[in-house]
Amino acid sequence: MKVIGLMSGTSGDGVDAALVEIAGRTPSLQVKTLAAETLAYPRTLQQRILTASVSGTVGEICHLNALLGEWFADAALQIIRAANLRPADVALIGSHGQTVHHLPRGIQARGVGSIRSTLQIAEPAVIAERTGITTIANFRARDVAAGGQGAPLTPAVHALLFRHPRRARLVVNLGGISNVTYVPPGKTDEGVMAFDTGPANMVLDSLVARMTNGRLAMDRDGKMALRGKADSRLLSKLLAHPFLSQRPPKSTGREQFGAALAEELLEAPHKLSMEDLLATCSAWTAKAVGASRRWIRGHIDEVVVGGGGVRNRAIMAQLSAVFAPVPVTTFDALGWDSKAFEAVAFAVLAYRTAKGQWGNLPAVTGATHPVILGAIVPAGPQWIRLFK
Numbered sequence: 001m002k003v004i005g006l007m008s009g010t011s012g013d014g015v016d017a018a019l020v021e022i023a024g025r026t027p028s029l030q031v032k033t034l035a036a037e038t039l040a041y042p043r044t045l046q047q048r049i050l051t052a053s054v055s056g057t058v059g060e061i062c063h064l065n066a067l068l069g070e071w072f073a074d075a076a077l078q079i080i081r082a083a084n085l086r087p088a089d090v091a092l093i094g095s096h097g098q099t100v101h102h103l104p105r106g107i108q109a110r111g112v113g114s115i116r117s118t119l120q121i122a123e124p125a126v127i128a129e130r131t132g133i134t135t136i137a138n139f140r141a142r143d144v145a146a147g148g149q150g151a152p153l154t155p156a157v158h159a160l161l162f163r164h165p166r167r168a169r170l171v172v173n174l175g176g177i178s179n180v181t182y183v184p185p186g187k188t189d190e191g192v193m194a195f196d197t198g199p200a201n202m203v204l205d206s207l208v209a210r211m212t213n214g215r216l217a218m219d220r221d222g223k224m225a226l227r228g229k230a231d232s233r234l235l236s237k238l239l240a241h242p243f244l245s246q247r248p249p250k251s252t253g254r255e256q257f258g259a260a261l262a263e264e265l266l267e268a269p270h271k272l273s274m275e276d277l278l279a280t281c282s283a284w285t286a287k288a289v290g291a292s293r294r295w296i297r298g299h300i301d302e303v304v305v306g307g308g309g310v311r312n313r314a315i316m317a318q319l320s321a322v323f324a325p326v327p328v329t330t331f332d333a334l335g336w337d338s339k340a341f342e343a344v345a346f347a348v349l350a351y352r353t354a355k356g357q358w359g360n361l362p363a364v365t366g367a368t369h370p371v372i373l374g375a376i377v378p379a380g381p382q383w384i385r386l387f388k
């Protein structure tokens, strides 16, 4: 089955799209990437998404939901062209959408206790209408309804695609937020552990954007951080962030590591140069990933890193130092496109839903049981055949 995965992560930098061919059933699923691309947002749209995620009006979020539906549809059509295929060749789209808010620890609601919630937008009806392809979206909601955090969801796919017969791997995603999945050798999901570790590109991007008055969107290749020196006092303060010592299951987002934190860092009295501040936050990212070992039961033979942050040489150098002598390698070295992997993961999760298989790992999200993820928007009456 040819399936497209679409993902716009917490960095809000664009739609990552992957077209994959999937065969078989879990645990012996075969997944091959046919094409992978990013449809980058203009800076104004990225800014709108980031602002809407903190203080969006209902009108703005309503509009962005429809607008991002168009962007996601365009990304799907673009990748179909890149693979020299037609929409009719593609059976299914799995769209993560764009997270605009994530409240995994819940908010008190009158009469019903604490209610957890998460919100992903990019209207799947628009995607199905423009592409003519059945679209599955809203993956996190069912896990949340089943008592989970709704995140992270990629660990089930890490366990499927990164398991090694003899080596225990720590899979690291350096996205806007970073998360880890511990994949011990073996044939089942037993022993798999995963959770968000906290800071990554979101903090760095916010600092760069603020300090350059929006001229730059990221510390490309980690060049600025590499010119600076981490400040040990600020670093130990940052390492005391309560999220880092929170026991899993745990997940987080822009609410804790977004622009407000960057603002706080810029206002603090330490008066660090941009280079030193970026060096400090890059080291913080790597050390927060390293701190995940506190919760992991089992030894690690190899660390495998993906996500856009793989290109940040400052974070990668810090990660190698933090985990030495354990070797640190990348998704790309194992044949997977680092930037596109989460898109691949949502194609796989959509496929699992179509095959009637659960997609969450309750031990990871905290859900009370495994659930079939997603809401389905049928492209036409033929959709039902997909699910047979």
Ligand SMILES: Nc1ncnc2c1ncn2[C@@H]1O[C@H](COP(=O)(O)OP(=O)(O)OP(=O)(O)O)[C@@H](O)[C@H]1O
Pocket: 008, 009, 010, 011, 012, 013, 016, 173, 174, 175, 176, 177, 178, 201, 202, 204, 205, 218, 219, 220, 221, 222, 306, 307, 308, 309, 311, 312, 313, 339, 342
């Ligand atoms: N050449 C590069 N040098 C440094 N950083 C880079 C480079 N290319 C991408 N990045 C970083 O990667 C980020 C995007 O990574 P990615 O797409 O994995 O994150 P995401 O999917 O938005 O986040 P999440 O996984 O938290 O949802 C960018 O915002 C940028 O900070």
Ligand SMILES: CC(=O)N[C@H]1[C@@H]2OC[C@@H](O2)[C@@H](O)[C@@H]1O[C@H](C)C(=O)O
Pocket: 009, 010, 099, 102, 118, 150, 151, 152, 153, 154, 155, 173, 175, 176, 177, 178, 179, 196, 251, 252, 253, 342
């Ligand atoms: C709510 C939400 O969108 N969370 C993202 C975010 O970005 C990384 C980390 O925080 C992870 O929890 C999750 O994304 C990936 C795709 C996941 O579900 O595995």
